[in-house]
Amino acid sequence: MSETVVTETPIDLQSSEYYLNRELSHLQFNIRVLEQALDESHPLLDRLFFLCIFSKNLDEFYEVRVANLTQQLAFSREQAGADGLHPQQVLDEIHEICSHTVERQYSILNDTLLPALEKENIRFLRRGDWNDLQRDWIRDYFEKSVQPLISPIGLDPSHPFPRLVNKSLNFIVALEGKDAFGRETGLAIIPAPRSLPRIIRIPDELCPNGSAKGDNFIFLSSVIHEYADELFPGMTIKGCYQFRVTRNADLEIDHDDTADLASALEDELHSRNFGEEMRLEVADNCPDSLVNFLLTKFSLDENDLFRVNGPVNLSRLMEAIGQINRPDLQYAPFTPGLPKNINFKKSIFESIQAKDALMLHPFESFTPVVDMLREAAKDPSVRAIKQTLYRTGAKSEIVNALVDAARNGKEVTVVIELRARFDEEDNLYLANRLQEAGAVVVYGVVGYKTHAKLMLVVRKEGENFKRYVHMGTGNYHAGNARVYTDYSFMTCDDSIGEDVHKVFMQLTGMGEALRIKKLFHAPFTLHKKIIELIDRERAHAEAGKPALIRMKANGLTEPKIIRALYKASQAGVKVELIIRGMCCLRPGITGVSENIEVRSIIGRFLEHTRVYYFQNGGKDEIYAASADLMERNLLNRVETCFPIESNKLKDRMKRELEVYMEDNCQAWVLQSDGSYVRSQPAEGEEAIKAQAILLENLASAV
Structure with a gap:
């Protein structure tokens, strides 16, 4: 009787189950930035700064990434990536994640950061907190600096809903009564003057009692809200609510029909502020009827709506950070x-x-x-x-x-x-x-x-x-x-x-x-050379030699690079990846990527270096590059990757990569399901922060 031979089914490394979605991975990076606002190892004002950066990053995410997905649907150009997700599926997940994350962002601001700042005598005063001296000063500020620049727009057939600039602060106002012309429209829009600061510092002398001294700020939105009734004399304001719309801000230039790129770009820049609407942020106390009115005007739906408990643009809080002289609440200069x-x-x-x-x-x-x-x-x-x-x-x-x-x-x-x-x-x-x-x-x-x-x-x-x-x-x-x-x-x-x-x-x-001798350059040789270097490391492992790949970049999304890394892992190559943002590779999958670790370092400085190290059987090679491991960099841009040939400099870069791999405080380790877990020192283990070590070794104290 012949023996039955069982053969294993080869693993299909092109299967979508082995890839994470690029946009959702990008969103996870932004969430890691937000988490820094809760990290008490950062100084308090730097925690506020991280909250602002998250807000700014999310704006750009909607202006570019969400806009791109929406355009794919609008023009029937839907194209699933290596992960297999349809653009609509990605948009649905983005909505689900962002709804929870934005709510968390405002909770961090209102419940954690603002109370902590107040304990340090740094206050963002609400209208109910203004004392009489402050109120007099604010009224004067409104009359002299705000009111002359405001153009309220009553909505009627001769005043249609205005074109509002991307990310501008606006108010929708519910009115009662008739104006001088006998009009009774019931609604108006107040665009906030773009030339005015969104954060206004209250003069110190207006804080007479000791407990109120310190840094006191008000929001421009509070000033307009307080005196909105003076913009509509003789009418009664039933409600005034701030809102902001985010638009598609990605420029599109037809290169085949462009004789002068500079002129074409200048023309396109004028239209950036009025691209297609992507997201509506509105005060959380705004009535449903007004919210639905705005959604209709912007051709948006509930999935594009964010009701927020606070200012609609938190990145503007950066304006206050620059006006606060509290070195004890910020990282020490160096x-x-x-x-x-x-x-x-x-x-x-x-x-x-x-x-x-x-x-x-x-x-x-x-x-x-x-x-x-x-x-x-x-x-x-x-x-x-x-x-x-x-x-x-x-x-x-x-x-x-x-x-x-x-x-x-x-x-x-x-x-x-x-x-x-x-x-x-x-x-x-x-x-x-x-x-x-x-x-x-x-x-x-x-x-x-x-x-x-x-x-x-x-x-x-x-x-x-x-x-x-x-x-x-x-x-x-x-x-x-x-x-x-x-x-x-x-x-x-x-x-x-x-x-x-x-x-x-x-x-x-x-x-x-x-023909180029030492450099690799995109879009010609860089993509091919990186794959060759990964494959060479795999060959070393298959020959029983030690094999190690360390790569540091801002993003890893290119499927062929990922497949080459999977094959290297299957052959026994140890692969250590330090990827700050987007990463479509799934680590830790048995038989595919169990030899791959992916970590993201989020700290005081924005990680931006691109370094590619290969052990090469003991003949180390190390490269630095302008390019990330992404399709756009490797296939659609002019990029260069250059070798570091001095043994002394190579040894130095290897040590610096090792420090990042040893970080157990600011490293977030990617799991196979796409989530990230923050590293923590084990009991009795020394706390290691890569950026702090490099700062101590290379920089000088002030």
Whole structure:
């Protein structure tokens, strides 16, 4: 009798059960940010800041992500992702999650943060809390600063419902009586003046008793609410309720029908404030009849409605944080450290000639990057500067240096990405400024955002030209470099310099893809190379060699990368992923991903570095990149990924990755069901915070 052979059914790694939904994963990141508002290890004002950031992030989530899903449905472009969820299913889950989370956000504000702030003599005064002196001052403020700017709109056939600006503060008012023309409409809209601050500080001298001294604020919404009846003389206000509508703010430009990208973008920016409605926030005491009226006017339904117990835009509380001088309630300031391998007494070019330089911001200073450009602008030996700009800020030291260089006769070429979301207007301004100074400005490649972070300085040394390069994982933005973690790398390696030169040729000129020696670059080689490196690690494991992959990025969504990581895990490769935000990979599935750990670090600084480490059978390789492990970065953007070849610098980056893997306080570990569990030190275990350790090791106290 023959023996029956049982064969296991191969695991289909393309099955939707092995993938998490991108949008829902993104939402989980925002929830982790909100949780920081409850974390008493953060100073109190920083906890309030996290609450504001959550509000700002959720706005953008609706402006872009929810808008994209809604557009798919509206234009019958529904397309399920690797997770298999239909866009409508995703929208339904978003509604369910956001309903609970927004309610929790306001509960954290009202029940935890505001009482804690009041104990510190920081108050946000409601109308019933105003004393007589304050009330007199507020009335004067209304009459002199608010009333002259307000244009109340009574609703009738000659005054239709107005077009309201995206995220603007408005009031719907129920009226009784007739106006001077005999009209009896019953409803009006009050748009709050956009030029006025939403948070107003009450002068200290208006708080005469000791218990009321401190920092006292009122909301503009309270001022308008208090004196709304004076905007409708002779009529009776039956109710006044604040509301806000969030619109689709993602710009759409038809690249095939656009002769001038800058002009097309300028035209599109004007319409951003009036895109399709995505969400309605309204005061929770607003009557159903008025809420339904607004929903009808905005073509929204109950799933798009949020009734809130407080101001409709909590991100505006940031305005108050900047007016409170309480260093005891905020993180202690620090001075970013100066890299030890850069001799600031010498030319920065001499320092780079001696050895490659690596900096980790914000723990180490961004100043050397700016200094490199400033020196290049003045150095008579420098003949040309090439630079990419994605986000850099309207008042940029980097741009100032580029302007000086152009005026000093250097050949300055700048690739500005005009389509950097929500920075388009600043980038248009910077492009015009650079052109006026004599720089050559180009807008990258049609259809591909230029997200690479590159600076190339060409210097005449003797009879030859020498190339000096800066590459980074983050933007050329000095402000961001104080709050985002990013690597900067400086080198004069000939091969890397030639590679960067070729990337700029592709960005500014035309022709076939050029052969590049050391860099990986999207959309040409980066995606393929990362998969090859993962597969090589899998081959090491199959050969019985130690195998380890560590990857740190902001997002991991690309299905082929995920499948390659699953196969590596199946072969026994230990895979450690530090993914701040979206992650579509499911860890911990038996037979698929039990060797994969995914963690997200949420702390004082926004994690932004992209680092890819491969053990490679003992011949370690480590790369830093501008690209996340996402479809848009790997397939639809211009990105660069560069090797770190110095053993000393490699060892340093490996140690810093290990610190993140050891974090047991600010790490959130992804579970196979898509939820995250916060790490906590075991009993008797030392508490480890990666960012605090890096701050202590690399930065200087003030």
